[in-house]
Amino acid sequence: MVESALMNGDCLTHLAALPDGCADLVFADPPFNIGYRYDVYRDHLAEADYLAWARRWIEQCVRVLSPTGAMFVAIGDEYAAEYKVRLDQAGLYLRNWLIWHYAFGPHQKKKFGRDHAHILYYTSHRERFTFNADAIRV
Numbered sequence: 001m002v003e004s005a006l007m008n009g010d011c012l013t014h015l016a017a018l019p020d021g022c023a024d025l026v027f028a029d030p031p032f033n034i035g036y037r038y039d040v041y042r043d044h045l046a047e048a049d050y051l052a053w054a055r056r057w058i059e060q061c062v063r064v065l066s067p068t069g070a071m072f073v074a075i076g077d078e079y080a081a082e083y084k085v086r087l088d089q090a091g092l093y094l095r096n097w098l099i100w101h102y103a104f105g106p107h108q109k110k111k112f113g114r115d116h117a118h119i120l121y122y123t124s125h126r127e128r129f130t131f132n133a134d135a136i137r138v
């Protein structure tokens with residue numbers, strides 16, 4: 001049976017309440033830490049604090065990920081490499097480093113526009129995982 005629930009609140013609090021290996025899929029879209037103006041969140045932590053926090057939620061996500069599960073992390077240019085290193089160190093297997101190209105966002109006057117984000121696609125196991133190719137075929 002598939003159970004689902006929407007939990008609104010701090011990710012570390014909610015993740016800590018979940019049992020090991022309960023998630024077949026994790027999709028994380030964390031703050032990029034580039035000074036976006038959110039309503040309740042300050043998106044400009046000191047780099048060390050941001051990465052220490054990232055390590056904590058990555059650890060929790062890996063703990064709840066099932067042995068055949070998949071994890072996606074969406075992130076901007078500034079920290080993509082840092083996340084890649086940490087997800088490798090967490091023992092996951094990189095399947096794709098995807099670039100999401102989008103056609104929205106503010107125009108820039110002094111540099112090129114930001115028209116993409118990185119999506120790091122990892123699995124718990126090197127060979128045993130679900131990939132629904134037909135469902136995403138273009």
Ligand SMILES: C[S@@+](CC[C@H](N)C(=O)[O-])C[C@H]1O[C@@H](n2cnc3c(N)ncnc32)[C@H](O)[C@@H]1O
Pocket residue numbers: 009010011012029030031032038040041
């Ligand atoms: C890049 S945005 C993702 C937006 C989301 N994908 C959406 O479409 O609404 C990062 C989000 O993480 C939230 N956030 C920041 N710290 C958090 C935390 N400790 N636990 C849960 N969410 C958090 C922010 O409020 C922000 O909405």
